[in-house]
Amino acid sequence: xxxxxxxxxxxxxxxxxxxxxxxxxxxxxxxxxxxxxxxxxxxxxxxxxxxxxxxxxxxxxxxxxxxxxxxxxxxxxxxxxxxxxxxxxxxxxxxxxxxxxxxxxxxxxxxxxxxxxxxxxxxxxxxxxxxxxxxxxxxxxxxxxxxxxxxxxxxxxxxxxxxxxxxxxxxxxxxxxxxxxxxxxxxxxxxxxxxxxxxxxxxxxxxxxxxxxxxxxxxxxxxxxxxxxxxxxxxxxxxxxxxxxxxxxxxxxxxxxxxxxxxxxxxxxxxxxxxxxxxxxxxxxxxxxxxxxxxxxxxxxxxxxxxxxxxxxxxxxxxxxxxxxxxxxxxxxxxxxxxxxxxxxxxx
Numbered sequence: 233x234x235x236x237x238x239x240x241x242x243x244x245x246x247x248x249x250x251x252x253x254x255x256x257x258x259x260x261x262x263x264x265x266x267x268x269x270x271x272x273x274x275x276x277x278x279x280x281x282x283x284x285x286x287x288x289x290x291x292x293x294x295x296x297x298x299x300x301x302x303x304x305x306x307x308x309x310x311x312x313x314x315x316x317x318x319x320x321x322x323x324x325x326x327x328x329x330x331x332x333x334x335x336x337x338x339x340x341x342x343x344x345x346x347x348x349x350x351x352x353x354x355x356x357x358x359x360x361x362x363x364x365x366x367x368x369x370x371x372x373x374x375x376x377x378x379x380x381x382x383x384x385x386x387x388x389x390x391x392x393x394x395x396x397x398x399x400x401x402x403x404x405x406x407x408x409x410x411x412x413x414x415x416x417x418x419x420x421x422x423x424x425x426x427x428x429x430x431x432x433x434x435x436x437x438x439x440x441x442x443x444x445x446x447x448x449x450x451x452x453x454x455x456x457x458x459x460x461x462x463x464x465x466x467x468x469x470x471x472x473x474x475x476x477x478x479x480x481x482x483x484x485x486x487x488x489x490x491x492x493x494x495x496x497x498x499x500x501x502x503x504x505x506x507x508x509x510x511x512x513x514x515x516x517x518x519x520x521x522x523x524x525x526x527x528x529x530x531x532x533x534x535x536x537x538x539x540x541x542x543x544x545x546x547x548x549x550x551x552x553x554x555x556x557x558x559x560x561x562x563x564x565x566x567x568x569x570x571x572x573x574x575x576x577x578x579x580x
Contacts, residue, residue, distance in 0.1 A: 496571035
């Protein structure tokens with residue numbers, strides 16, 4: 233007996249059936265992955281709402297059903313760290329790295345834990361490993377700069393006061409919950425690296441991102457100077473020199489907002505105080521006197537491995553106090569401008 237053949241293009245032939253089965257399996261898999269991502273995002277939002285322990289319970293329940301989900305494993309490690317279970321968090325990130333050795337998110341988070349344990353050298357080693365394969369990941373780059381800034385600040389304070397006990401508390405670093413670890417997802421589903429180190433930055437005096445208001449604000453924070461021709465570009469040292477004089481002018485004008493804008497996001501205050509406490513103290517000291525005059529003399533600027541370090545004599549005068557100190561400022565490049573990363577002084 234002759235079997236009937238499926239006509240070409242028929243939906244009843246064995247190949248067509250196999251294709252439908254394959255597409256069905258793929259659709260189920262994609263739907264499962266999307267649901268898993270949705271669950272992880274929902275659980276992460278619980279932590280954002282101030283419920284980290286509830287979030288931890290739910291992510292552990294999720295991982296019992298999806299033990300290999302990398303987003304879930306990463307979030308569990310972050311939640312463990314945020315709830316004080318540092319040893320378990322470290323084990324989680326190390327396990328992720330065993331499966332994904334170059335993951336910048338897992339490397340970053342492991343480095344954060346080492347920094348919190350006052351092991352900055354180990355933290356730097358891990359962050360540099362992350363940057364070796366992902367040179368423009370924003371959070372990794374920012375954390376590395378903060379650790380270096382903290383070490384530089386400790387070294388400087390120790391040089392000024394070798395008899396002082398201990399060092400300041402380590403820098404506050406950022407954990408990464410997103411598996412892409414510093415990459416932003418575009419509307420088409422692709423990802424784009426957040427570039428802090430590699431993108432071109434506007435030079436001093438250029439429009440800031442094309443925003444007229446931002447350009448005007450930048451002009452107000454810079455000292456008056458003759459207009460240069462379009463072909464002239466200031467060297468990095470000249471830019472820093474202008475920043476120092478603008479910083480002193482903002483201080484003299486008792487313009488707190490402008491004054492604080494000269495400090496980088498990774499700036500580490502001295503004496504172990506928090507950034508918030510330092511800013512509050514600076515606001516009070518700028519606003520209390522009836523007048524302030526700050527002068528910069530004998531300025532020297534040196535390039536130290538990409539950081540520009542400035543030494544100068546600072547003369548301060550107000551209605552209630554005056555002094556002369558040798559001031560040290562270390563500048564880092566951030567958002568198109570040279571900003572203060574470390575500050576110190578020695579009274580003459």
